[in-house]
Amino acid sequence: MVVAAGRGIRVGGDTPKQYRRVGGQAVLTRTLAALAAHPGVGRIQVVIAPDAAAFYDECLGDLPPAAQAKLARPTQGGATRQASVRAGLAALAREAAPELVLVHDAARPFVDDALIDRAIAAAGTHGAAVPGVPVSDTIKVVEPDGRVRATPERESLRAVQTPQAFRFALLAEAHARAAAEGHDGFTDDGALAEWAGLPVAVFPGDLRNRKITQAADLVEADRAFSPPSESDPAMTLLTRLGTGFDVHAFTEGDHVWLGGVRIPADRGVLAHSDGDVVLHALTDAILGALADGDIGVHFPPSDPRWRGASSDQFLADAVRRVSERGGVIDHLDITVLAEAPRIGAHRDAIRSRIAEIAGVPLSAVSIKATTTEKLGFVGRAEGLAAQAAATIRLPEARA
Template identity: 80%
Template sequence: MSETAAVVVAAGRGIRVGGDTPKQYRRVGGKTVLTRTLDALARHPNLSRIQVVIAPDAAAFYDECLADLAPGAGAKLAPPVEGGATRQISVRAGLEALDRAGAPALVLVHDAARPFVDEALVDRAIAAARAHRAAVPGIPVTDTIKIVDPQGRVRETPPRESLRAVQTPQAFAFPALLDAHRRAAAQGLDAFTDDGALAEWAGLPVTVFAGDLRNRKITQAADLDEADRTFAGAAAPSGADRPAAGVPMTLLTRLGTGFDVHAFTEGDHVWLGGVRIPADRGVLAHSDGDVVLHALTDAILGALADGDIGVHFPPSDPRWRGASSDQFLADAVARVAARGGVIDHLDVTVLCESPRIGPHREAIRARIAEVAGIPVTAVSIKATTTEKLGFVGRAEGLAAQAAATIRLP
């Protein structure tokens, strides 16, 4: 039994991008979107087999993709199979093909139109499948979401901190997912839009693991244009920042720093890096007082030259009273992505006499990586005291200083 396989769903028509060619067969940076996706997955050492699902009339398009694959990538590709009228039918066709050839232990299901998937995200997907049997990548939601009735009236405004925008690759124990698909098909159900929802219907507990803001899906024509610029090694600035014709555009590294401090007050815990840590006191703050996430948010905003946390989330606004600070960091991260940038590294030093950071270091790193959509290896957490000097030394409060390294067009 092979360890992990992937099903790549490429049977859609992608009509929202316009034109006669489905989006997965459009070229970005000289190669088709599907070729980019397959290259990225094939590079992963722990993916042993890739099953592509295509439309019945797409064989010629698919052959064109194969011609542009990176050397060696084709060795992992099984012969393509034909999909159906819905995504769910296409995924089941891919799963059944894998089963006929020898069922893997785990399977990842990925959209052909997400060519920015990287090794770190696949690592997290495989680990989540092993740990939970059913898991999907998700990123924090930065916009306020409204649930409306058919007349457009607002019925509910769910809290953003409990919401995640779900991506692929979604990761499962293969037998469990195949069984769920077969049960749904037997009941005539074929309209599930993602495998996480199908797994929920089948009674499988589904876990959300850290997605990646860069793992965006190509949906509109503008997404194709942006992907083309990215894969060509250049993102597109606008206005006065646009270089003259013939001058290559590059991503430039920028560094930002941040600092935050909060005084102690009565309480039984503090929030640090999105992790609730038991303590003999709390902190005095308008939001949850997370000095780590506040400092990181300011560091990213500093690298963007886009004000500070108080500009975007003023303490005078009652919406932020007691707010979870992960939404501040998520907003700053989204601003980087909106500018066509990437986050390379986040570094934090916590200054405090207590609580001890060491026992919580890895949990903090993991939470920051999840919110920022970056590998945990790109997050550093350090702690120090001030040798009994100053307000930190007198245990009157705690502070954090942070640095963020990003790249922008």
């Protein structure tokens, strides 16, 4: 289901944002094309505003026939997002209720196959699941008078995206119950499912799956979808490669952190933060590709804020810098150098955690391990190290 009944007033102008053109096509057209191209998506139910039929018909003109074949007849939404989703569920049920349903924002045209794969899998496994990406900024809970009430730990926070994934019957029942009890203010189906008592899982989202909200987002999306032309000195994506290296000495302890995963060990590492050599090396690799300093520049060890800090926020910050410059992370490759601990049993967990932090597909993360044949400080088991390479693409002016 694609929710397209909103007005999108924050972008300015008289045309709702989902019908504004980016790279020559409407945002909604690009969103529908991306969803329809996935073989696991069998039917698409679009929910539109009562007065948007002409806008919607114009979008269809740019869709290939194969994509149009997956579209059900659009249905009219309500005054709130919750009411619109409820209308979409009812429309799906009238034809033939599916087993699984993905609810997606019309204004997220960057959704890709890998994210849809994860959404479908999460719906089947959990029944209710939402994509989330790590939060890199510090979050404050603020009182009505502006005073800070609390500062939650970033490690437990996720910024939630769409498509949100559910077993159809569970979501339909939750919406029916909320409507019957007079609750119509949910702006997020995951939150509605939580209210209904459903356990909601979070699966890795994608930082590239950004939502068009402000006028600046339209400009960035137009740039991303517009191919460079010979007559226009537009931006093109150029590949950059960065490398990183980190090392930490062993000290007393019972675990080490590698790639955001806590691994039991007979020793810990000596470090200002949590000493995760994998995430530190990856952070430096991405910053190197950006030509934006290193981890010590952005998170100096002299700053007490980073004492004992979880290193996932360092990597998330580097990834955010790529996104802010309109870039794309293509591949992350890591080699751990250590006699111990062995990472074989933790390889999949490490890859999954890095993919989650970086907002990339699992296939874009590689991790290997090697010893140094008893040579050097690694061979003497005095510490461990990691080296990393990051391949990214950044928009740069054509010559």
